[in-house]
């Protein structure tokens with residue numbers, strides 16, 4: 172029998188957690204033949220809600236689900252975990268930027284980084300969703316010396332999916348027709364959606380959508396979509412975020428299908444002039460399970476390079492702002 176993969180998820184009783192757990196237990200993240208054990212982590216105050224969610228998962232009788240364990244602390248919750256999805260953190264409200272969350276949410280990731288170091292599988296794979304996700308990932312990574320730094324990633328897949336959704340809509344195409352759209356940088360308004368490699372049903376983006384919309388609206392719509400959703404819903408995106416987290420882990424394990432690469436925020440190795448060590452979204456190629464390489468040699472216009480540099484500067488500033496949380 173295939174050994175179950177242990178998936179730890181923090182904030183499991185929250186909005187994103189609730190939208191994601193059932194799909195993971197159903198096999199949508201790790202594939203239809205891969206058993207999973209869920210290790211759900213919450214604050215003590217949310218354990219009752221988590222127990223209710225676990226009852227509902229039991230009641231789905233998912234064939235691939237080989238166990239469900241609940242924990243009110245990360246040390247127990249991360250024990251032997253193979254995949255760790257760090258979702259638990261405060262979302263922003265109306266009028267806030269994601270960076271405003273750093274002082275409140277940052278310290279969560281020191282303790283969780285240490286708990287990963289002391290308890291998780293030695294080759295655990297981590298994705299940070301809780302905002303500001305790039306810098307929270309940096310904090311956790313700095314605290315975990317045993318797990319390889321390249322296993323620490325943050326989620327910009329939602330931004331990529333948003334861009335694909337917009338392009339498909341404006342080209343009267345299906346999202347599945349859009350290939351090789353990707354995002355550079357921080358999961359913040361400085362992110363850089365890059366259409367230079369993208370195609371829509373085999374055509375270049377410039378040939379497939381209205382040029383005025385592409386020039387004037389596309390980029391801003393993607394960069395500010397999180398805020399637009401908060402303004403409309405009164406709450407931050409949840410199901411689309413859970414979906415993107417599932418996509419992120421799915422592709423890391425099972426490959427990117429008919430896309431040549433995918434957006435992942437990973438520790439910079441200096442590629443494209445991005446300072447080493449910050450967690451920066453790059454186009455990543457996945458050729459074997461649980462590996463990725465930053466795609467090298469893509470053409471970068473002067474305008475895109477200037478924006479890459481600005482997003483990197485922002486992340487260097489965030490790193491300085493949390494210096495006291497870095498080990």
Ligand code: NAD
Nearest residue numbers: 182184185186187213214259260261262300301302329412
């Ligand atoms: P939510 O408030 O509905 O749920 C958060 C849950 O985390 C709560 O149940 C809370 O009890 C729990 N939690 C808080 N601190 C914890 C800790 N130390 N350990 C374990 N659990 C903890 O929020 P949500 O809508 O699920 O959003 C969660 C985070 O994801 C927010 O920071 C939000 O901004 C972020 N987010 C990121 C993206 C992205 O693209 N990267 C997209 C959407 C949301």
Ligand code: LMR
Nearest residue numbers: 263269302397398407408
């Ligand atoms: C998003 O992009 O929807 C999330 O990061 C939530 C937010 O604060 O924008």
